[in-house]
Amino acid sequence: MNKTKQYCGFVAIIGRPNVGKSTLLNKLLKKKISITSKKPQTTRQNITGIYTSNKYQIIYTDTPGICFNRKKNIDCLIEYSYIEQVNYVELIIFIVDGIKFTENDSKIISKLIILNRPVILVINKIDNITNKNKILPYIDLIRKKMNFLSIIPISAKKEIGINSLLITIKKHIPESIFFFPKNYITDKSDAFMASEIVREKLIRFLGDELPYSVNVKIEDFNINKNNILYINGSILIKHINQKKIIIGKNGNKIKKIGIESRIAMEKIFKHKIQLKLWVKSLS
Template identity: 50%
Template sequence: MPNSSEQPSRCGYVAIVGRPNVGKSTLLNHLLGQKISITSRKPQTTRNNVTGIKTEGNDQLIFVDTPGLHLNQPKAINRYMNRAASTAMKDVDAIVFVVDKLQWTDEDEMVARQLEHVKCPVILAVNKVDQLEDKEVLLPHLQILSQKINVAEIIPLSALREINIDRLEQLLLSYMPESVHLFPEDQITDRSSRFMAAEIVREKITRQLGDELPYQMAVEIEEFKHDGNLLTISALILVERDGQKRILIGDRGERIKLIGQQARLDMEKLFESKIMLNLWVKVKSGWSDDERALRSLGYNDFQQ
């Protein structure tokens, strides 16, 4: 048997695309075996392209988790998310197009039309098949999908239950070019620690509030300071109206306290450090439709 050093190394980029709330971030986290992309049941939780890196032996897959592509673009932040997702489709070696079990919506159709112009292989991942009570309906649906979009392969899977995840990964590796690795083998993302901290806070807010708080909420890290084994993180939460601020803080501050507790636990796992987390809430009217405000909050980054 030749040793691993005699095998060619493979490395390439894979974009994970689809409409909101089909499970793209969950798929990325389970492919990596580690959580780096925030998740919730609320559509459009992901706002930025988030890169996850998986290295095993001579193989390195660089995944780009994208915001959900959506038709309704009333505000600057919605347009930003669509631009970020569309940009991720360029110059990658393969694309995973995620759809939700038996559904096919106008937004799925929009994504399919964008993918008509890409040069790399596209794999259609039919997610959440574990939720189907009658599995016999799946095959006819896959046949219908094969007529709607020209793809290299269609794979039914469950990101959450890790059904067919290995099959997807092996197929993706077959499309990766021979190449030196672009990242160290122990690196799992190219995003900064500040970005990851802000995303954790935003996830806990989204999960806590569900539909109570609209999308006009952002998190900005104002302090990120190490002192021995203590990491102090101060996060500013921006909302657009006083009523949203009251909802977020909750009765006697109980809701913001719970958000902070949950975020701190995740941060301690991620940063492997004791965390002192400070949260503030500020009203900044109109930030989600203000291009300058979005840039100041970091929504100007279309990197892979």
């Protein structure tokens, strides 16, 4: 009896900060595993998302936004050197922000040409383009910069063009056995996902007040006999004077962050959750 063919491959999602990489990953997976915000450099490390449907398994990597000026952000990766890490992938999705093609986008393309990997160019945020007649001339212009596998306009936020993108990706995934069990959606631990949820809420509620150096560490992650998930987390800051920014007046900010984090976690982990957060200074 012949086995059904399986197709499996790795796909990297790259682009400048704030072009919608994490939002796109979540929409492709139909699950939220990567945090999003309007603040650049929200994603600090590669996030792996695993899409499995029938005979296809696509392993996506959501990479930190490529930044070119260390003076503006200590977390920036200079000279986009981390792109070297995508040498193993079958396919690269390069995202640009609408019709705002920048000098830094050109720098990324020059590196992609050297890497010699198939690249799908995704033009995101087309819902923000008032004059849609500008899209086709822009595509004609941009296709001259590199031999793209395909150029697909989308709106990740409004889920426009996501199915077309997924169909194109599937066409270029090689025949292979699956790398992960069918029920996996990420290779990250639940504790890591919990820490990212808290960090997302910190970014959402504190905005520019939040220092980039803030990290979240999950100290305890346990389910008791009543099926309640107990999560204790520490918000780690470098300087003690940052503590009052996060706690807020009469503890209102840390309370709001905790409530919103707990609600988001309950949706993901499918458990009633008791969450406790502390702010700890490393100095």
